[in-house]
Amino acid sequence: MSDTKPVDAHSPECMKVSQVLSRLGDKWSVLVIMMLRERSQRFSELKRGIEDISQRMLTLTLRNLERDGLVSRTVTPSIPPRVDYELTPLGLSLAEPVQALGMWVFRNIGELSAAQARYDARERDHTSAA
Amino acid sequence: MSDTKPVDAHSPECMKVSQVLSRLGDKWSVLVIMMLRERSQRFSELKRGIEDISQRMLTLTLRNLERDGLVSRTVTPSIPPRVDYELTPLGLSLAEPVQALGMWVFRNIGELSAAQARYDARERDHTSAA
DNA sequence: CGGCATCCAGTCCGATACTG
DNA sequence: CAGTATCGGACTGGATGCCG
Numbered sequence: 001m002s003d004t005k006p007v008d009a010h011s012p013e014c015m016k017v018s019q020v021l022s023r024l025g026d027k028w029s030v031l032v033i034m035m036l037r038e039r040s041q042r043f044s045e046l047k048r049g050i051e052d053i054s055q056r057m058l059t060l061t062l063r064n065l066e067r068d069g070l071v072s073r074t075v076t077p078s079i080p081p082r083v084d085y086e087l088t089p090l091g092l093s094l095a096e097p098v099q100a101l102g103m104w105v106f107r108n109i110g111e112l113s114a115a116q117a118r119y120d121a122r123e124r125d126h127t128s129a130a
Numbered sequence: 131m132s133d134t135k136p137v138d139a140h141s142p143e144c145m146k147v148s149q150v151l152s153r154l155g156d157k158w159s160v161l162v163i164m165m166l167r168e169r170s171q172r173f174s175e176l177k178r179g180i181e182d183i184s185q186r187m188l189t190l191t192l193r194n195l196e197r198d199g200l201v202s203r204t205v206t207p208s209i210p211p212r213v214d215y216e217l218t219p220l221g222l223s224l225a226e227p228v229q230a231l232g233m234w235v236f237r238n239i240g241e242l243s244a245a246q247a248r249y250d251a252r253e254r255d256h257t258s259a260a
Numbered sequence: 261c262g263g264c265a266t267c268c269a270g271t272c273c274g275a276t277a278c279t280g
Numbered sequence: 281c282a283g284t285a286t287c288g289g290a291c292t293g294g295a296t297g298c299c300g
Binding site: 017023024067105120 | 143148151153156196198199220224227230231232239241242245246249
């Protein structure tokens with residue numbers, strides 16, 4: 001890219017980037033993507049895999065991902081019904097940069113936590129030094 | 131990479147990843163990071179650069195980034211006061227994977243929009259076919 | 261100029277209950 | 281098993297006004 005003048009926050013492109021970023025930033029999307037990266041899974045597998053996600057939020061998250069074309073939904077009309085979710089090629093390709101970001105965080109957890117601790121400590125000083 | 135068993139959603143690492151992701155997912159953080167990627171900037175430069183950000187949100191966003199050690203804040207006690215913000219090395223290194231993600235979105239805007247349009251069209255059918 | 265405090269609307273998300 | 285509907289609390293983000 002090498003955009004020398006980088007941010008035109010109003011271009012449709014930037015809007016889309018924000019949009020995707022806020023999807024990824026929601027509470028569960030990335031977790032779901034990461035779970036599906038390995039293999040397609042049923043609704044209840046995902047639910048168990050993530051544990052403290054509510055049924056409602058899992059449904060909503062999957063719908064959103066589906067809408068973005070990142071996840072596909074396959075209904076098998078048996079009894080009981082069975083629904084499998086899997087990453088589309090698009091979703092799979094997204095998983096890569098997401099993973100890269102995850103690795104960055106992983107590498108820098110220490111720095112991050114230290115910075116936060118420092119900041120909070122300074123905060124406390126200011127507040128208590130009244 | 132090549133983690134065969136990827137998601138332990140309850141590990142402190144994953145919590146941190148989520149945390150950072152939701153910071154990036156908030157409305158303005160990425161925009162600010164991208165603006166600072168080029169050069170350090172004053173509060174009002176950032177404000178003008180992003181335009182429809184409110185003063186309040188710019189302040190909050192910067193505080194959060196500062197807390198995470200991604201941005202440093204330099205006060206010059208002149209009159210009128212002057213405050214410069216710049217990416218720390220940590221923030222700069224974060225900008226890379228973020229940029230990668232941005233590029234992914236950029237490359238896939240078409241797919242994304244198409245998928246959304248398709249989904250929404252199907253939605254409308256279902257709803258109107260009542 | 262930079263920033264905090266207040267107030268308020270909109271949204272997100274969890275708990276619960278019900279359906280095919 | 282998978283999903284929808286409803287409600288209520290918490291949080292996010294915008295507008296405004298005041299302060300150093």
